[in-house]
Amino acid sequence: MPTSNLLGGSVIRSEDLQAQFVEEIVKAGGEKIRLCFQCGTCTGSCPSGRRTAFKTRQLIAKSLLGLRDEVLHDTNLWTCTSCYTCTERCPRGIDVTNLIFIIRNIAVKSGIILDRHKVALGYLIKTGHLVPITDNYTKLRKELGLEEVPSTTHKHSEALKEFQQLVSKLEFDKLAAGGEDRK
Amino acid sequence: MSDYALFLGCVIPNRYPGIEAAMRKIAPILGITLYEMDGASCCPAPGVTRSFDSQTWLTLAARNICIAEAIGKNVLTMCNGCYASLKDANIILKNDSAKREAVNKVLSEVGRSFRGSIDVKHIVEVLYNEVGLEKIKSIAKRRLNLKAAVHYGCHILKPSELREWKSHERPTFLDELVTALGLESVDYQDKMMCCGAGGGVRSGVPEVGLDMTREKLRNITRTGADVIVNCCPLCHLQFDRGQVEIEQNLGENFGVPVLHYLQLLGICTGLTLDEVGAKAHNVSLETLASKI
Numbered sequence: 001m002p003t004s005n006l007l008g009g010s011v012i013r014s015e016d017l018q019a020q021f022v023e024e025i026v027k028a029g030g031e032k033i034r035l036c037f038q039c040g041t042c043t044g045s046c047p048s049g050r051r052t053a054f055k056t057r058q059l060i061a062k063s064l065l066g067l068r069d070e071v072l073h074d075t076n077l078w079t080c081t082s083c084y085t086c087t088e089r090c091p092r093g094i095d096v097t098n099l100i101f102i103i104r105n106i107a108v109k110s111g112i113i114l115d116r117h118k119v120a121l122g123y124l125i126k127t128g129h130l131v132p133i134t135d136n137y138t139k140l141r142k143e144l145g146l147e148e149v150p151s152t153t154h155k156h157s158e159a160l161k162e163f164q165q166l167v168s169k170l171e172f173d174k175l176a177a178g179g180e181d182r183k
Numbered sequence: 184m185s186d187y188a189l190f191l192g193c194v195i196p197n198r199y200p201g202i203e204a205a206m207r208k209i210a211p212i213l214g215i216t217l218y219e220m221d222g223a224s225c226c227p228a229p230g231v232t233r234s235f236d237s238q239t240w241l242t243l244a245a246r247n248i249c250i251a252e253a254i255g256k257n258v259l260t261m262c263n264g265c266y267a268s269l270k271d272a273n274i275i276l277k278n279d280s281a282k283r284e285a286v287n288k289v290l291s292e293v294g295r296s297f298r299g300s301i302d303v304k305h306i307v308e309v310l311y312n313e314v315g316l317e318k319i320k321s322i323a324k325r326r327l328n329l330k331a332a333v334h335y336g337c338h339i340l341k342p343s344e345l346r347e348w349k350s351h352e353r354p355t356f357l358d359e360l361v362t363a364l365g366l367e368s369v370d371y372q373d374k375m376m377c378c379g380a381g382g383g384v385r386s387g388v389p390e391v392g393l394d395m396t397r398e399k400l401r402n403i404t405r406t407g408a409d410v411i412v413n414c415c416p417l418c419h420l421q422f423d424r425g426q427v428e429i430e431q432n433l434g435e436n437f438g439v440p441v442l443h444y445l446q447l448l449g450i451c452t453g454l455t456l457d458e459v460g461a462k463a464h465n466v467s468l469e470t471l472a473s474k475i
Contacts, residue, residue, distance in 0.1 A: 051398075078383060079384060083377035084337055105237055114387045129193040131193035131197050132193070137197055137198065140460065144201060151222075152196070152223050159222025175236055
């Protein structure tokens with residue numbers, strides 16, 4: 001991790017750079033990252049960047065430099081709402097939102113995942129729904145003349161088994177549990 | 184054209200079932216026949232699955248598409264998030280043979296295969312492009328004298344490369360659908376800004392999402408809007424339950440009721456507030472009752 005110098009800036013040490021990081025990103029489909037000329041349109045368009053320390057341009061610069069650990073461990077990585085404004089406005093035609101997804105995918109593969117996201121993914125894997133039904137809503141569904149339990153994995157146990165079989169084949173259950181490396 | 188496989192998703196059936204009820208009651212009036220996608224799952228959500236493992240996202244989305252392919256009907260979604268997952272995955276899988284093969288290899292474990300035989304539509308797309316404004320006007324029995332703050336949400340518009348709208352920065356289709364029902368659509372600052380819920384922000388860093396929602400609510404209430412009209416249940420949840428969360432955590436109260444377009448259309452065709460699921464709302468719809 002970079003350390004602060006007397007002027008409050010940070011010193012980037014060569015031992016912190018992992019040049020293969022950008023290769024990882026390119027391999028996952030993010031080859032256009034190399035086209036970035038640091039204009040900052042992404043940061044200027046970002047609704048999360050307006051209110052947090054999330055700076056998209058900086059994320060790209062750090063990724064290109066190879067500051068892998070710093071990029072992957074920065075909680076601000078999870079403040080992108082995937083609104084695609086940066087993607088739409090990038091003058092270099094970089095799909096910035098997808099780049100953020102790619103970097104998040106690498107973080108998750110490295111075992112870095114927020115505890116709150118682990119809870120949400122737990123619901124998905126257990127029920128097939130990120131937002132599962134509760135008794136209050138089965139009651140309301142009935143009042144509205146709908147099937148009490150929607151005809152999804154909630155109602156069809158064999159469909160839920162099939163869904164879970166795919167999740168386990170993809171080892172998504174293991175990924176969703178996070179790893180030692182997480183913050 | 185008028186037969187669809189209805190994709191329910193999570194938030195509509197499990198949190199705002201009144202949107203589903205409105206859809207099912209309006210469909211016959213519009214001449215739309217709906218088929219059930221038995222055994223479908225979460226789309227799965229773009230933010231909370233694609234962000235984490237794009238291969239899992241693509242495969243589970245493909246499984247849902249396969250269910251509609253077996254019915255032989257195009258998918259109809261009522262949610263921008265489901266639309267983003269299923270439409271984007273469908274396009275990727277139709278065009279990228281390597282990704283399709285990788286997904287089909289996993290799907291073969293459960294005896295399924297993505298064929299690329301159908302399309303994915305959002306209900307607002309169907310209402311605007313296929314049903315048309317004239318038909319919408321003709322089925323509305325009530326004209327509501329309300330000022331509406333229209334919120335599109337991001338994924339019905341973007342990525343624009345995979346969408347067919349004329350503009351993603353200054354779209355008008357949802358405003359046109361709203362004004363066709365007699366409401367006024369008010370302009371407001373940063374109208375096209377995200378609600379704050381997507382990308383896994385609502386589940387992962389909710390304080391950031393709510394700060395964004397509060398900014399939108401401040402801009403909306405400044406116009407004197409009576410109601411927020413959206414076409415995405417996650418935006419809907421973020422605005423409706425979000426107002427309670429903002430009051431609890433940030434001490435600011437707005438009290439603006441929130442309606443999905445299908446609920447608004449349902450009310451205009453004669454459904455009561457209870458029939459479009461008023462009970463599920465955190466911000467009471469009662470203030471609307473006197474104006475209907």
